[in-house]
Amino acid sequence: MNKINSIDEYHEEYAKSVSDPERFWAEKAETFSWHKKWNEVLEWDFHGPSVKWFKGAKLNITENCLDRHLENNGDKVAILWEPNNPNESSIEITYTELHSRVCAFSNVLKRNGAKKGDRICLYMPMTPELAIATLACARIGAVHSVVFAGFSARSLEDRINDATCNIVVTADGGFRGEKIIGLKNIVDKALENCPSIEKCIVLKRTNEEVEMKSGRDVWLHEELDRVDDVCPAEIMDSEDMLFVLYTSGSTGKPKGVVHTCGGYMVYAEYSFRNVFQYRDEDIYWCTADIGWITGHTYIVYGPLLAGATTVMFEGVPSYPDAGRFWDICDKHKINIFYTAPTAIRALQACGIDFVNKHELSSLRVLGSVGEPINEEAWHWYNDEIGKGRCPIVDTWWQTETGGIMISPLAGLTSLKPSYATLPLPGIQPCLVDADGNEILGNDVQGNLCIKFPWPSMIRTTYGDHKRCKDVYFSAYEGKYFTGDGCRRDEDGFYRITGRVDDVINVSGHRFGTAEIEAAIDEHENVVETAVVGYPHEIKGQGIYAYAICHDPKVDMTSFIQEINKTVTEIIGPIAKPDKIQIVHGLPKTRSGKIMRRILRKIAEGDVSNLGDTSTLLDPSVVEEIKTGAGLV
Numbered sequence: 078m079n080k081i082n083s084i085d086e087y088h089e090e091y092a093k094s095v096s097d098p099e100r101f102w103a104e105k106a107e108t109f110s111w112h113k114k115w116n117e118v119l120e121w122d123f124h125g126p127s128v129k130w131f132k133g134a135k136l137n138i139t140e141n142c143l144d145r146h147l148e149n150n151g152d153k154v155a156i157l158w159e160p161n162n163p164n165e166s167s168i169e170i171t172y173t174e175l176h177s178r179v180c181a182f183s184n185v186l187k188r189n190g191a192k193k194g195d196r197i198c199l200y201m202p203m204t205p206e207l208a209i210a211t212l213a214c215a216r217i218g219a220v221h222s223v224v225f226a227g228f229s230a231r232s233l234e235d236r237i238n239d240a241t242c243n244i245v246v247t248a249d250g251g252f253r254g255e256k257i258i259g260l261k262n263i264v265d266k267a268l269e270n271c272p273s274i275e276k277c278i279v280l281k282r283t284n285e286e287v288e289m290k291s292g293r294d295v296w297l298h299e300e301l302d303r304v305d306d307v308c309p310a311e312i313m314d315s316e317d318m319l320f321v322l323y324t325s326g327s328t329g330k331p332k333g334v335v336h337t338c339g340g341y342m343v344y345a346e347y348s349f350r351n352v353f354q355y356r357d358e359d360i361y362w363c364t365a366d367i368g369w370i371t372g373h374t375y376i377v378y379g380p381l382l383a384g385a386t387t388v389m390f391e392g393v394p395s396y397p398d399a400g401r402f403w404d405i406c407d408k409h410k411i412n413i414f415y416t417a418p419t420a421i422r423a424l425q426a427c428g429i430d431f432v433n434k435h436e437l438s439s440l441r442v443l444g445s446v447g448e449p450i451n452e453e454a455w456h457w458y459n460d461e462i463g464k465g466r467c468p469i470v471d472t473w474w475q476t477e478t479g480g481i482m483i484s485p486l487a488g489l490t491s492l493k494p495s496y497a498t499l500p501l502p503g504i505q506p507c508l509v510d511a512d513g514n515e516i517l518g519n520d521v522q523g524n525l526c527i528k529f530p531w532p533s534m535i536r537t538t539y540g541d542h543k544r545c546k547d548v549y550f551s552a553y554e555g556k557y558f559t560g561d562g563c564r565r566d567e568d569g570f571y572r573i574t575g576r577v578d579d580v581i582n583v584s585g586h587r588f589g590t591a592e593i594e595a596a597i598d599e600h601e602n603v604v605e606t607a608v609v610g611y612p613h614e615i616k617g618q619g620i621y622a623y624a625i626c627h628d629p630k631v632d633m634t635s636f637i638q639e640i641n642k643t644v645t646e647i648i649g650p651i652a653k654p655d656k657i658q659i660v661h662g663l664p665k666t667r668s669g670k671i672m673r674r675i676l677r678k679i680a681e682g683d684v685s686n687l688g689d690t691s692t693l694l695d696p697s698v699v700e701e702i703k704t705g706a707g708l709v
């Protein structure tokens with residue numbers, strides 16, 4: 078069953094995966110249902126890059142998520158949905174029901190013109206229909222592009238246009254805590270500039286008044302009345318695109334990371350089963366949103382491939398109060414709980430009373446994802462939530478890696494707070510120095526690369542293969558570069574130290590500093606900005622913006638409000654700066670490059686040791702910035 082049961086077995090499996098990767102992965106892939114097996118397990122070249130797993134194989138991932146469970150597990154709950162409002166009933170959807178609802182939704186997509194290969198944008202709240210729509214796209218061979226429903230109309234528009242989507246699926250609105258987000262209105266705004274969109278399918282969730290544009294917009298419930306629930310799965314090639322998911326990098330606009338069917342399927346299931354040490358009777362809950370890769374792989378695909386019960390939560394951790402997560406854990410008797418350090422820190426700050434009202438006795442495994450977990454949060458999670466008896470899996474991975482890469486296997490690997498510990502079988506990490514040489518041995522530090530392909534790795538960036546090559550495969554000859562710094566300790570355990578590029582991680586959300594700068598620059602009073610991350614107690618990193626203004630004598634309160642409004646319009650509320658400092662100049666080299674190292678130090682409050690500033694065009698700007706003048 079592809080399950081590792083002891084640490085010795087892990088080491089054996091790992092050794093096999095390195096000595097004969099093709100045989101190793103062929104064995105794992107055997108357990109899935111394929112229409113045709115592969116001619117070749119792996120063909121690869123990191124220079125292209127060109128990576129093909131299970132070449133020539135034919136499959137549909139939804140048959141593996143749904144159809145193959147029907148005979149023995151049709152009545153098992155596949156999705157257990159918990160609404161935003163605790164007074165509304167939760168919903169259980171069995172595998173049989175989910176299969177039928179996915180097929181019906183597939184028919185709605187087809188009725189509205191969807192075909193194999195089309196790109197379909199999903200901009201939806203965390204309702205069961207989001208998971209169903211995701212699977213429906215996969216069922217008919219359309220490529221889903223899920224956009225997190227906290228992004229602005231502009232961000233949505235950019236993503237729709239980049240992938241030339243022809244259909245968008247949304248809802249009238251979404252509930253998030255006390256708030257209602259008017260999703261359809263945001264979509265309407267985006268669609269003013271999206272010529273490729275032909276249809277907009279709308280779920281009724283909040284009963285907001287919305288405008289329905291005739292010929293373009295249709296209600297999902299009315300469409301569902303017009304279709305049956307029989308839909309044979311489209312047969313896909315192993316390397317056909319399964320989805321595109323946009324993520325930020327150090328430069329330019331967010332890029333569409335492309336994942337394909339066969340390899341992603343095998344790795345999603347394998348990593349899910351082993352990292353969490355999943356057992357058939359487990360209730361598993363990942364608190365992410367399906368708008369992020371964590372939701373794709375570990376709410377939808379991984380758990381459903383394994384035939385698990387996956388919990389989906391519509392709301393936020395603080396509503397109706399800071400005990401909501403723990404309330405849900407008790408209510409649904411959660412066994413495996415997977416969340417982000419930022420949520421742990423935020424809940425820790427609300428006080429222990431919210432935890433102590435709950436038993437939390439069903440929990441067996443805890444997980445962490447998205448950013449480094451600091452030791453204090455790790456211990457709180459371990460002691461107060463896990464009561465010292467639940468292993469914590471600190472899972473390191475990325476949108477680009479498709480699945481968990483470095484992580485303990487729950488209960489098997491020994492733990493070390495703030496360490497992601499060891500690579501999964503099939504994953505060959507290495508550390509490189511500034512010259513690109515591999516750093517061998519232990520007790521070392523460097524930039525984290527992966528030197529051999531794994532099944533769920535990025536295949537390209539949508540519409541721009543060169544970008545994929547430049548960003549990931551050019552920094553170090555013959556290796557995939559992650560963008561993260563990493564330490565390997567004396568025992569060979571890995572600890573991720575954070576990004577070494579201009580990507581910042583704010584509450585587990587990834588942003589390029591350039592992307593936020595471009596948004597702030599759109600404010601009419603702003604001449605130029607430089608954005609850096611700084612350590613933030615709850616968010617992990619906060620956003621610090623230095624801005625040069627045409628008129629520096631602004632009313633600070635309204636300036637902040639305006640900047641926040643601008644950033645919210647262009648990216649979304651999650652990218653609002655935490656601190657803004659109005660400055661007269663930015664530290665630039667003679668060639669005009671901003672010296673972010675200096676700005677980072679100042680933002681961290683470490684002004685005593687700014688290093689060499691002699692190459693600056695005008696060193697006096699640093700003196701001004703250092704004083705903190707203009708900081709709001």
Ligand code: WTA
Nearest residue numbers: 446447448449471472473474475476573587
């Ligand atoms: C960071 C999220 C430390 C890292 C799945 C990576 C982590 C980026 C961890 C990817 C972890 C993710 N420890 N850092 N356990 N997990 N990161 O694409 O910097 O949203 O490069 O994928 O998050 O973020 P992404």
